[in-house]
Amino acid sequence: MDDIKRASLLKELYIYKSLGYEYFKDITVLMKNTEQFLNLPDDWEELKRMVLNCRLCQLSKTRKNVVFGEGDIHAKVMFIGEGPGATEDETGRPFVGRAGQLLTKIIENVLELKREQVYIANIVKCRPPNNRVPLPQEVRMCKPFLLKQIELISPKIIVALGSTSYRHLTGDNKTPISKIRGEILDFNGIKLIPTFHPSFLLRNPSAKKDVYQDMLKVKAML
Numbered sequence: 737m738d739d740i741k742r743a744s745l746l747k748e749l750y751i752y753k754s755l756g757y758e759y760f761k762d763i764t765v766l767m768k769n770t771e772q773f774l775n776l777p778d779d780w781e782e783l784k785r786m787v788l789n790c791r792l793c794q795l796s797k798t799r800k801n802v803v804f805g806e807g808d809i810h811a812k813v814m815f816i817g818e819g820p821g822a823t824e825d826e827t828g829r830p831f832v833g834r835a836g837q838l839l840t841k842i843i844e845n846v847l848e849l850k851r852e853q854v855y856i857a858n859i860v861k862c863r864p865p866n867n868r869v870p871l872p873q874e875v876r877m878c879k880p881f882l883l884k885q886i887e888l889i890s891p892k893i894i895v896a897l898g899s900t901s902y903r904h905l906t907g908d909n910k911t912p913i914s915k916i917r918g919e920i921l922d923f924n925g926i927k928l929i930p931t932f933h934p935s936f937l938l939r940n941p942s943a944k945k946d947v948y949q950d951m952l953k954v955k956a957m958l
């Protein structure tokens with residue numbers, strides 16, 4: 737069974753569990769339905785409810801809040817970071833710590849948009865302990881939710897913030913973010929532009945000029 741089927745089967749088991757089932761004698765019956773379960777709901781609120789109750793990976797054990805994402809669900813531009821940090825975990829909102837404040841400034845000052853006019857999400861929706869990079873198996877479990885959000889929002893442009901976001905969105909594990917940033921790539925018909933993560937900018941303010949250039953490209957494509 738591949739990872740997607742395993743994740744789908746797990747999701748299905750959680751649904752049955754929520755309905756009161758405790759065990760199954762014949763798991764093959766469920767396995768036949770896993771393809772169907774890959775179809776996450778098209779209804780935004782239903783998807784949100786599902787995600788807020790998700791316990792598909794170990795991050796659910798240490799999180800305080802699931803950070804679903806926020807913004808305009810008809811946004812033209814979607815920012816995707818790595819995962820929630822401490823402030824995000826406390827509040828259930830993405831990018832609200834120091835890095836988030838910087839991202840907000842970039843959105844307002846360079847794109848000349850309000851934060852509420854874009855959509856902001858992360859590769860994983862629960863905080864990895866001590867802000868470590870999300871593990872591949874955690875991303876595998878969580879990514880279908882993000883992909884469904886992208887499908888429903890259908891943005892014109894995705895900005896991948898940092899190498900983790902870039903890597904997991906494109907599958908390119910080799911190219912450093914410093915080499916690929918600012919390139920305009922294709923993500924299933926949506927323009928994808930990788931740039932540095934705002935946390936990196938807080939540690940390396942000299943890279944702000946690069947992000948400024950990348951955001952000018954985003955602005956020109958809006």
Ligand code: SF4
Pocket residue numbers: 787790791792793794795796802860861862874877878
């Ligand atoms: S990180 Fe994603 S898959 Fe893991 S528990 Fe949170 S919502 Fe579920």
